[in-house]
Amino acid sequence: MNTHPIWSKLGTKSPLFRSTGGLLFGIFLANMTVEYSFPDIILATDIQGQVFYRGPVPESTTIPITKDSEVCGTSRKNTPIRVHTSGGLQHVIISIQGHPDTDSDQTQDYVLTNKGCEFYPAVGTVSINQKIHVSNKDAILHNTHIRTTDRAFLNVVLLPDSKGITKPFKKPGPMTIQCNKHPFMAGAIYVFAHPFHTTTDEQGLFRISGLTPGVYTLRSFHPVLGTQEQKVTIPSDGLASVTVEFSAPPP
Amino acid sequence: MRLSLEPIWPFNRPPRNPGALAVALSLTLTAFPAFSADVSPIERTPSAQTGKALYEQACAFCHGIGGQGDGPDAFYLGPYSAPRPRDLTSGEYKFRSTPSGSLPTDDDLLRTLTVGIPGYMPSFQSLSDMDRRHLVAYLKTLSPAFQEGKAQSLPLPPGPIPATPESIQQGRALYVALDCMTCHSEQVNSPEGLLTQGKLKDRRGLTLHPRDLTNLTSYKNGHSPSDIARTILTGLDGSPMASYLEALEPHPEQVWHLVNYILSLSSP
Numbered sequence: 001m002n003t004h005p006i007w008s009k010l011g012t013k014s015p016l017f018r019s020t021g022g023l024l025f026g027i028f029l030a031n032m033t034v035e036y037s038f039p040d041i042i043l044a045t046d047i048q049g050q051v052f053y054r055g056p057v058p059e060s061t062t063i064p065i066t067k068d069s070e071v072c073g074t075s076r077k078n079t080p081i082r083v084h085t086s087g088g089l090q091h092v093i094i095s096i097q098g099h100p101d102t103d104s105d106q107t108q109d110y111v112l113t114n115k116g117c118e119f120y121p122a123v124g125t126v127s128i129n130q131k132i133h134v135s136n137k138d139a140i141l142h143n144t145h146i147r148t149t150d151r152a153f154l155n156v157v158l159l160p161d162s163k164g165i166t167k168p169f170k171k172p173g174p175m176t177i178q179c180n181k182h183p184f185m186a187g188a189i190y191v192f193a194h195p196f197h198t199t200t201d202e203q204g205l206f207r208i209s210g211l212t213p214g215v216y217t218l219r220s221f222h223p224v225l226g227t228q229e230q231k232v233t234i235p236s237d238g239l240a241s242v243t244v245e246f247s248a249p250p251p
Numbered sequence: 252m253r254l255s256l257e258p259i260w261p262f263n264r265p266p267r268n269p270g271a272l273a274v275a276l277s278l279t280l281t282a283f284p285a286f287s288a289d290v291s292p293i294e295r296t297p298s299a300q301t302g303k304a305l306y307e308q309a310c311a312f313c314h315g316i317g318g319q320g321d322g323p324d325a326f327y328l329g330p331y332s333a334p335r336p337r338d339l340t341s342g343e344y345k346f347r348s349t350p351s352g353s354l355p356t357d358d359d360l361l362r363t364l365t366v367g368i369p370g371y372m373p374s375f376q377s378l379s380d381m382d383r384r385h386l387v388a389y390l391k392t393l394s395p396a397f398q399e400g401k402a403q404s405l406p407l408p409p410g411p412i413p414a415t416p417e418s419i420q421q422g423r424a425l426y427v428a429l430d431c432m433t434c435h436s437e438q439v440n441s442p443e444g445l446l447t448q449g450k451l452k453d454r455r456g457l458t459l460h461p462r463d464l465t466n467l468t469s470y471k472n473g474h475s476p477s478d479i480a481r482t483i484l485t486g487l488d489g490s491p492m493a494s495y496l497e498a499l500e501p502h503p504e505q506v507w508h509l510v511n512y513i514l515s516l517s518s519p
Contacts, residue, residue: 067433141430143493146352147454151343151396152488153352157429157498165497167352170399180491181433183450 055248072117088204096196104195119187135164302389318393333457342396351494353402411476422512434461467517
């Protein structure tokens with residue numbers, strides 16, 4: 001244990017230490033309130049769940065690639081609905097609506113990487129004021145074109161192995177990502193005005209942390225299958241679990 | 252009775268003392284500022300209200316009364332052809348001096364109003380400078396995006412530089428390295444660039460055609476060296492033309508080589 005030089009110099013058995021320590025302890029006791037109540041501590045908890053797809057899975061279509069095939073390959077499968085063998089649905093955007101706490105403490109950049117002529121992650125969620133960092137890990141040139149529903153957010157050319165570019169998100173809403181040089185590349189980002197959001201993984205699983213107990217609306221959005229909402233109750237103790245099911249889109 | 256259209260005295264004959272008349276006129280103009288729009292303190296501040304009246308006379312035919320690019324003349328441009336008149340409510344502008352995804356500056360809007368867009372939007376140089384500034388003030392009320400704050404112009408690197416054969420050659424190498432030919436073709440009538448022609452879309456899904464760089468006067472964002480450098484560095488939001496600011500970041504002065512090469516494409 002490191003001891004401050006002044007204490008080493010004085011020594012805990014020195015009369016000066018004993019008298020000063022005793023005086024301070026006496027002042028502490030004199031000022032201590034007799035009644036003390038602990039503040040109510042609200043423990044934040046998590047919600048976890050799984051999103052399933054019930055219905056026939058549409059067959060993937062194949063897109064031929066004629067440009068930069070040495071990096072991008074000669075074809076790409078277009079799979080708008082990605083379903084795991086367990087029935088779990090990937091790339092569903094999950095959010096909690098109506099939570100009183102809207103401040104996000106997310107300070108990490110959202111990293112979007114061009115790699116193998118794909119966007120990683122293909123689908124993601126961010127909070128307002130979080131920054132996106134776009135980079136290119138391919139040995140070819142890409143342009144990353146991110147748009148809101150009505151205007152361009154960013155459209156930049158990135159050299160091979162570019163260090164990238166960073167920009168903050170300022171408005172909530174959906175965004176699309178594409179590369180105009182390689183039109184088969186596609187992705188999406190959803191910007192939220194609160195911190196309670198995520199996307200489902202390959203198995204359709206998700207988890208959102210930091211919720212206080214209460215009744216909220218869980219919103220599930222899939223770009224092909226649409227939006228679902230359901231009420232969820234976050235208990236004061238324990239973990240909330242929920243299951244979401246999407247059915248086949250109408251023909 | 253003799254009718255005359257000549258103005259009455261003192262204008263129908265030379266003044267006896269021209270100096271005194273000049274002093275009197277200047278005193279009159281000072282006393283009644285409304286006689287001189289450029290001197291009026293009111294007119295020095297752009298007014299969105301005045302701009303609205305001008306917009307409804309000069310712009311609404313194409314851009315629509317609400318600014319959504321749906322004016323009556325827009326119908327005659329063809330509902331399935333691009334580019335359409337700009338939807339001024341979106342806050343998305345192609346011709347800017349600001350980074351990709353940013354709003355234009357007041358000077359950017361003023362420049363487009365003044366010079367027009369070759370082949371598409373006429374120049375409004377016939378309006379006074381102040382009237383164009385009134386219009387700029389009104390245009391900014393059409394989109395809530397302008398309440399987000401002001402964007403800053405990107406500084407151009409020092410230049411232009413002389414179009415020497417060496418500079419043009421370096422520009423040609425950049426043109427290839429930056430993959431410009433994917434859209435604009437490597438050579439005139441080369442099938443290389445035509446691969447993407449017809450496949451580039453605007454936000455409405457309408458087909459856009461890459462600019463023919465051999466036709467200098469068709470450059471929509473201007474064809475001076477500075478205009479071309481600005482277009483390369485900022486991109487044209489709302490079209491697939493991306494910003495090359497990041498790509499040229501290590502040596503931004505190289506943009507002038509690229510400009511010299513592009514200008515050489517239209518040289519006789």
